[in-house]
Amino acid sequence: MNTNMINTLRGKVNVTIHKNYLKEDNSTYAKVQRTTAGMHNVIAAILNKTKVFDKASLVAVEMLFKDAILDLLSQGLSVNLFELGTLYPCAQGNIASDNPNISDIPNLSLNFTPSQEALAAVEKADISMAKLEEFAPQISIIEDLSTHLTNFTVTAGKPIRITGRRLKIAGEDEKTGLFLAPHNTEGKFDETESDWIRLDNNSFFKNTLTYLEVILPDTLETGKRYTLVIKTSAGRGKTVNKTVRELVYDKPLTVN
Numbered sequence: 714m715n716t717n718m719i720n721t722l723r724g725k726v727n728v729t730i731h732k733n734y735l736k737e738d739n740s741t742y743a744k745v746q747r748t749t750a751g752m753h754n755v756i757a758a759i760l761n762k763t764k765v766f767d768k769a770s771l772v773a774v775e776m777l778f779k780d781a782i783l784d785l786l787s788q789g790l791s792v793n794l795f796e797l798g799t800l801y802p803c804a805q806g807n808i809a810s811d812n813p814n815i816s817d818i819p820n821l822s823l824n825f826t827p828s829q830e831a832l833a834a835v836e837k838a839d840i841s842m843a844k845l846e847e848f849a850p851q852i853s854i855i856e857d858l859s860t861h862l863t864n865f866t867v868t869a870g871k872p873i874r875i876t877g878r879r880l881k882i883a884g885e886d887e888k889t890g891l892f893l894a895p896h897n898t899e900g901k902f903d904e905t906e907s908d909w910i911r912l913d914n915n916s917f918f919k920n921t922l923t924y925l926e927v928i929l930p931d932t933l934e935t936g937k938r939y940t941l942v943i944k945t946s947a948g949r950g951k952t953v954n955k956t957v958r959e960l961v962y963d964k965p966l967t968v969n
Contacts, residue, residue: 726840731848786823798827850943850960852877858926860969868969870931874924875941881922883953884946886914891927893939896965902940909942922947938965 727746756771782800785792791801806819852875856863859871867873882889893910894902903909912927919926925943933939941962948954 726838728840789821796828797831798825800825848879849958850877850879850945852880852941852943852960852962855941855962855966857969865964866967866969867929867933869929869933869935872918872926872928874919874926876924879922879947879958880925880943880945881947882917882920882925882943882945884944884957888957889944889946890914891917891925892942892944893929893933893966894942895934896938896940900938900965910939933968935968938967940965 728743729746730741730743752775756768756775759766759771760768782792782794786800786802789802791799793799801824802821803824804819805822808818854863854874854876855865855867856874856876857867857871858874859868860866882891891912892906893912894906895908895910896902910930910933912930916928916930917925918928943960943962944957946954946957
C-alpha cells in the first residue's frame with residue numbers, strides 16, 4: 714500500500730435512469746455510478762477524527778485485519794465485517810449430474826449481506842445528478858458509396874453507408890426498419906407514414922450497431938428530398954426488445 718496516497722475522498726452519488734426494454738410500459742430503473750473509496754481513504758477519515766493513531770500504525774493494522782479475514786474465509790467461515798455486514802461463502806452454478814458428489818459441486822464464491830446499520834448509512838447519501846440513458850439511434854455520417862460524398866446527397870439505386878450508434882435494425886417487420894419519408898412542396902413530410910418508403914431487408918448488406926450499409930431504391934425521384942427514419946427494437950447482442958426506438962434524422966437527403 715502506498716502510504717503517500719492516503720487522502721480524503723468526498724463525493725455524491727450519480728444515477729443513470731435506464732429504460733426497461735423487457736416491459737412494454739414506460740417503466741425505468743436506476744443504476745448508480747460508483748466511486749470506490751480505498752483503504753487509504755478509510756484511514757484518512759480515521760485520522761481526521763482522532764490523533765491517537767498515526768498513519769503507519771493504521772496501515773499495519775489494516776494488513777493484519779486483511780490477512781486474518783482471508784484466513785477465516787479459507788476455512789469456509791462467514792465473517793462479520795465490523796458489524797457492517799456478513800461476507801460468506803456460497804456455491805454458484807447448476808449441477809448437471811443426477812447423482813452429484815463433492816467433485817460436482819461448483820467452485821465456491823462469495824456473497825455479502827449488508828447490515829441494517831450499513832443500509833441506514835447509505836440512505837443518507839446525496840444524489841447529486843440523475844440523467845436519462847441515451848437509447849435512441851444516433852447518426853454521425855451518411856456516405857453515398859457510389860460518389861463517396863457525405864454532403865447529404867444520395868443516388869437512387871446506389872448504396873449508402875450510415876455510421877453512428879445503436880443503429881442495428883431488428884424487430885417486427887411492420888414496425889421497424891429504415892424508412893425514407895418524401896418531402897412535399899412545403900418541405901415537410903407526412904407524419905402519418907402513408908407515403909413512407911420502407912427499404913427491403915434484402916437491400917441491406919451490413920446491419921450492425923455502428924454501421925448500416927444498404928442499397929437505395931431506384932424509384933427515388935431525382936431532385937426530391939427525403940427524411941431518413943430508423944425504427945428498431947434491437948437490444949444488446951442478439952436481444953430484441955419489446956419497445957421500438959426511433960430516430961428521425963434532422964438533415965434531409967437530396968437525390969442526385
